[in-house]
Amino acid sequence: MDLISLKSPHEIELMRRAGRITAQARALAGSLVRPGVSTLEIDTEVRKFIESQGAKPSFLGYGGFPGSACVSVNEVVIHGIPSKHIVLKEGDIVSVDVGAYIGGFHGDCAATFACGAISPEAQRLIEVTEQSFWEGIKLARPGNRVYDISHAVQKYVEANGCSVVRDFVGHGVGRNLHEAPEVPNFGPAGHGPRLQPGMTLAVEPMVCAGDWHVKVLKDKWTTVSADGSLTAHYENTILITDGEPEILTVTGD
Secondary structure, eight states, X not given: OOOOOOOOXXXXXXXXXXXXXHHHHHHHHHHHOSTTOBHHHHHHHHXXXXXXXXXXXXXXXXXXXXXXXXXXXXXXXXXXXXXXXXXXOTTOEEXXXXXXXXXXXXXXXXXXXXXXXXXXXXXXXXXXXXXXXXXXXXXXXXXXXXXXXXXXXXXXHHHTTOEEOSSOOXXXXXXXXXXXXXXXXXXXXXXXXXXXXXXXXXXXXXXESXXXXXXXXXXXXXXXXTTOOOEEEOBEEEEOOSSSOEESOOOOO
């Protein structure tokens, strides 16, 4: 089993810097979501911004991924490849997942944004997904276990009539974009590694309005809900402290 890295105070400072740039990139991407904009245009602006801060886009070239951001529209859960051919229209919901690497550390965060006026169902899905993150991290305290977070996310999502993706999970993050431990959005409370101060985790509920099954398209990246239902995604990098968790992907405003 991979060792879980506990970050030193100095490493945590470096992660705060990476997290701040990542959160600013997410906010920028959200501000660009409007009818008539292509997902490639969003990706280009995200890359320019991250590079302007002296950082590198964590996702660009990662495992061969061609974009700096994952831009996923409607039934696309994650890993949407930016394209000039995917042009946003009124009513779409757009999940943007970004990472920035600077000073030897990564930040990782995501959110789902409304494109113009959206349906009440879509709005509710976005809200349930984000709130499930906050429900999960209420349990992100030392002495608890990873699956305490997982269980809280699942319980909240399912109580609201939605479902949690099982094929993809959150993860540790730090010197590598993906580190131990895995942080599922489902599972039994009281299981998994014990949470300790210095752990840095990407907690990221991926939620379907319909059934939880997903499929990966022929491009080997784009992941969609199998039943075509709307999906949403919300993620922050968090630090386990001696008390409340700290969100590292904050804009610093």
